[in-house]
Amino acid sequence: MSVDIDTVKRVAHLARIKVTDDEAGQMTGDLNNILAFVEQLDEVDVSDVEPMTSVVEQSMKKRADEVTDGDYAADVVANAPASEDNFFMVPKVVE
Template sequence: MSVDIDTVKRVAHLARIAVDDADAQRMTGELNAILGFVEQLDEVDVAGVEPMTSVIPMEMKKRADAVTDGDKAADVVANAPASEDNFFVVPKVVE
């Protein structure tokens, strides 16, 4: 993939970045170099490589996937002007 000056200016416009012609010309070369490196990485054979989260083997910390109320109901209503049985008490607005 190759980037031209029009593409650089369009992306700059979408990002709301002011880019003059000299900067657009410079960025064209830089972006093409970056995309060339990404294309090089795409050529690497990773067929037998397992996905990993770290460069050293380690077990991810996991928590139990259980639905709870958080056991914080009293804390939630602690600063409420009025509460009853861990519910907010509000004035009646509909007759």
């Protein structure tokens, strides 16, 4: 399988990364090289093989459903590019 430049632009939009036409062109070549490389996997017969979900055999740990953390909103927003009254500030989303 290979991708064309329009697919790369669509994927870049899905990933929320702005790309120029030049960058999209360069990425199209790079991505096709990588996709050609991973095509080797087509040689492997994976019928009746379960996909791996965890490398370590351990049942999922569950903690008690209780509050153990919190009450430091100022710490949470401390690194935000814009914040006010412990809220993250973003451009207007709803008119």
